[in-house]
Structures are given as C-alpha cells and as structure tokens.
Amino acid sequence: MTLTARSVLKANLLLGSLPESAIDKLAALAIRRSYGRGSRIFAQGEPGDALLGLISGQVRISASTPGGQEVFLNILESGDSFGEIAALDGHPRTATADALSDTELFVIRRADFLALIEKEPCLATHLLQLLCKRLRWTSDLIEEAAFLSVPARLARRLMKLAEEHGSTVDGLMVLQISQADLAGFMSVSRQIVNQHLQQWRKRGWIDLARGRVVIRDPDSLRRVRDERD
Numbered sequence: 001m002t003l004t005a006r007s008v009l010k011a012n013l014l015l016g017s018l019p020e021s022a023i024d025k026l027a028a029l030a031i032r033r034s035y036g037r038g039s040r041i042f043a044q045g046e047p048g049d050a051l052l053g054l055i056s057g058q059v060r061i062s063a064s065t066p067g068g069q070e071v072f073l074n075i076l077e078s079g080d081s082f083g084e085i086a087a088l089d090g091h092p093r094t095a096t097a098d099a100l101s102d103t104e105l106f107v108i109r110r111a112d113f114l115a116l117i118e119k120e121p122c123l124a125t126h127l128l129q130l131l132c133k134r135l136r137w138t139s140d141l142i143e144e145a146a147f148l149s150v151p152a153r154l155a156r157r158l159m160k161l162a163e164e165h166g167s168t169v170d171g172l173m174v175l176q177i178s179q180a181d182l183a184g185f186m187s188v189s190r191q192i193v194n195q196h197l198q199q200w201r202k203r204g205w206i207d208l209a210r211g212r213v214v215i216r217d218p219d220s221l222r223r224v225r226d227e228r229d
Helices: 005-011 019-030 084-089 109-117 121-147 150-165 178-184 188-200 216-225
Strands: 031-035 041-042 049-058 058-064 070-077 096-099 104-109 165-170 171-178 206-209 212-215
Touching: 005 019, 005 049, 019 109, 019 121, 031 109, 041 084, 049 058, 049 084, 049 109, 058 104, 070 150, 070 178, 084 109, 096 121, 109 121, 150 171, 150 178, 150 188, 150 212, 165 216, 178 188
Parallel strands: none
Antiparallel strands: 031 104, 041 096, 049 104, 058 070, 058 096, 165 171, 171 212, 206 212
8 A cells, every 4th residue: 555645654653653743744745756667856965955755666775986886875765754863964865866666755845844943843853853863774784884894794685685685485584686786785896795595505504596595504604694794
C-alpha cells in the first residue's frame, strides 16, 4: 500500500510522537515529487532548501571526498525522512541522494518548515532529538573506521544491510547488492571486499551470486563483526 506524507511522518521514530495537530500541519505543507530509478534527488554542496520524506522506493545517501572518492552512507526506504540538517541551517547539502528505484517523495520547503517551527515549539524539541540521533549515527561511523578491522567492518555492514534491506528465502538471509556497492559503503577497494567474501564463502558462511549475497551462517559473521583490533 502506498504511504501518504502523513503516514510517513506518523511512522517516523521521533516525529511520529508529535501531537496529531502538528503532524497534520506538517503533512499539509508536503509537496509530492516522483523520481525515476537512477535519478539524482540532490547533490552534495547544493543549497539545502527542503526536508524530504520517502513515500515509496529506495534512496541511497552518499558523500564524496575532495579527491572525488565516493562513500556510500546509507540506504533509505519507505517511511524514512532525510535532509533535515540543511533544511534547518540553510547551508549546502552534506551528502548526495540518488533514487535506487522508482521513488516518490514528499518535500516540505525550508521557509514553510521554519515558519511552522515558530508556531509549534514542540516540533523544535523533536528536531533536536532527531539531530542527536544523526550525530550518534555519525559517531558510530567514525568509531567503526577508527577501531574495527576491515573484516569486522565488512561483517558489520553486511549484516546491517541484510537485516534492514534484505529478504528471507528458504530460511536464509538474502541481500541484493554488488561487491562494488559494498566497497562503496566501506570506502575500500572492491578487491579487498572480494577477498574477504571469498574466504567466508569457502568456510560456508555465505554464498555469492552476481549482485547477491546469501548469508548461511549469520552467527559466524556476528562474531567477526564484534571483534576489535
């Protein structure tokens, strides 16, 4: 069933606990937009002029270094909201958003959003909580890169993506993802990712197919995930 802007807001972990009247006012400001698979929604460095919510489809969030290296940060699905940092401070976007499939969004323009915050002080409190959540998420990424080995990082990323975006087939976790995309999430080469995946395949922990990873032994991957250097 296709979601509405209101149902996306209501399902949001933090915004969903707003009073019903505030959710109604937010939803009334929403403008629906559609993007085809592979379309760029916004680019890192562009003006941040709106808060966005995902009604249907998938969106990949990524960032690029000054040298041009792209790092994948997250995959968003129906019910997720994003773009709130730039929508609040008006500074350029901190990341790039691309549609991974045919996608429908709602957009709340920054001027309308800020005007509503002034009228609904409770919204400001919830936004502070949301920003704290984003900060903790960023801190986790920094900690992961600083303290975890490459196998631990790969196992952590693979399990997280499978749990959040995978499917279950014959009792096994299946994730549709290429090795190049896994490498993009970790900011390492595809060759390094392939090296560890092949080792895990030989041990019977996973199966590999083109654009797909089948997790046969999640407990072993979780043990690797929890290892520290």
